[in-house]
Amino acid sequence: MNFQFAHYNYNVINLEKSLDFYEKALGLKEARRKEAADGSFILSYLTDGKTGFQLELTWLRDWEGDRYNLGDNEIHLAFTTDDMDAAHKKHQEMNCICYENPDMGIYFIADPDGYWIEIVPAKSNTPQ
Incomplete structure (x- = not known):
């Protein structure tokens, strides 16, 4: 199976x-x-x-809430990019960066509903 x-x-x-x-x-x-x-x-x-x-x-x-309960947002998707600088600039211009960890070389963006998405360099030894 x-x-x-x-x-x-x-x-x-x-x-x-x-x-x-x-x-x-x-x-x-x-x-x-x-x-x-x-x-x-x-x-x-x-x-x-x-x-x-x-x-x-x-x-x-028929959803009656104005937001979904996302808890503490520890569950997330991760995307890799081959150009972190350009990606970061784009997301900064969109004002959607919600958390940055320069030591790890990653950051997170939030979608309109508050879901976090991790942005990671394509060639990284950073745990994902």
């Missing part, structure tokens, strides 16, 4: 705002979408176009 990663899910309050953020911040594009016939949910699967991994964004029509 073999298992492979398929996708990871984040629930989002505003799907269009999240889609815009993930495209601008990380270059992710919507690969496919599933919408409930009754309009109760939309699933949007984002891809980097290079790996098979997908990020599923779930929008729920």
Whole structure:
């Protein structure tokens, strides 16, 4: 029996705002979408176009909160980049950097719903 990663899910309050953020911040594009016939949910699967991994964004029509409870944000996705300086500048301009660890050479950005995403140099010995 073999298992492979398929996708990871984040629930989002505003799907269009999240889609815009993930495209601008990380270059992710919507690969496919599933919408409930009754309009109760939309699933949007984002891809980097290079790996098979997908990020599923779930929008729920009947969600009544204004935020999801993310706890202490210790659970996160990590992305590598081949140009940390350019990535950092871009994310700084987007005002989405929420935590930096210069000693480790990494930083985190936060999406519109407050999910943290770690940015790591592509060739790094830093534990991820």
